[in-house]
Amino acid sequence: xxxxxxxxxxxxxxxxxxxxxxxxxxxxxxxxxxxxxxxxxxxxxxxxxxxxx
Numbered sequence: 001x002x003x004x005x006x007x008x009x010x011x012x013x014x015x016x017x018x019x020x021x022x023x024x025x026x027x028x029x030x031x032x033x034x035x036x037x038x039x040x041x042x043x044x045x046x047x048x049x050x051x052x053x
Contacts, residue, residue, distance in 0.1 A: 008042060009033060021050055 005014060013033030022028040025043045
């Protein structure tokens with residue numbers, strides 16, 4: 001959407017995603033900093049990036 005990742009998710013959240021490598025929306029939802037709205041808006045895209053490695 002033309003904005004840096006840290007505007008959407010804080011760096012700490014991005015680090016936790018990288019460390020935990022969630023494979024499902026449920027696993028992603030357990031990560032601090034990801035509320036329902038962000039999960040709905042960006043969850044599938046985040047999981048896609050994680051799956052790509």
